[in-house]
Amino acid sequence: MELTEQIILLAKEIGFETVAVMDPKTIELREEVRAMCAEGKCNAYGRNWTCPPACGDLEHCRSVVAKYRKGIIVQTVGQLEDSLDYESMMEAGKTHKERFRSLAEKTREFCPDALCLGAGGCTVCKTCSYPEPCRFPEKAFSSMEGYGMLVSDVCAANHVLYYHGPDTVTYVGCCLLT
Numbered sequence: 001m002e003l004t005e006q007i008i009l010l011a012k013e014i015g016f017e018t019v020a021v022m023d024p025k026t027i028e029l030r031e032e033v034r035a036m037c038a039e040g041k042c043n044a045y046g047r048n049w050t051c052p053p054a055c056g057d058l059e060h061c062r063s064v065v066a067k068y069r070k071g072i073i074v075q076t077v078g079q080l081e082d083s084l085d086y087e088s089m090m091e092a093g094k095t096h097k098e099r100f101r102s103l104a105e106k107t108r109e110f111c112p113d114a115l116c117l118g119a120g121g122c123t124v125c126k127t128c129s130y131p132e133p134c135r136f137p138e139k140a141f142s143s144m145e146g147y148g149m150l151v152s153d154v155c156a157a158n159h160v161l162y163y164h165g166p167d168t169v170t171y172v173g174c175c176l177l178t
């Protein structure tokens, strides 16, 4: 079985609501997204090895992404009671993190140089060791946003629905393969 098909199967088994093929050539890395990270609203900017500026400047990220020829995109879609249902939002985010951690670990077994990008900074450790050396570089992964991707645009460019209707929340990740 071809590698992309194997990873797709794996992602479906893990339980993502959406699993689709993506073309790394559709990815644009944007200064505006990095500027949003720099606002520090999620408290990860300059505090986590997988987030800016530690994950590298945009030029570095572009040179990394340019190495990949294939990829898959995955989504966790959570159902909310209403638009203020913060608890369900957090729960879906936690589910996505767990699913994506499992996907990244298994994908790297098949393809050690895969680039796995989740949603939000790495949370393998309760508190990131930054600026001291990363404790688990083999488990850590950056986010699509941290690399400068506008997630909704990446979905649209790959014909993947991002908005799943009122009172839903969508978390996205991708694995790029050589």
Ligand code: SF4
Pocket: 048, 049, 050, 122, 123, 124, 125, 126, 127, 128, 129, 130, 133, 134, 135, 136, 137, 139, 140, 141
């Ligand atoms: S594995 Fe731990 S130290 Fe390394 S980036 Fe993730 S949270 Fe930080």
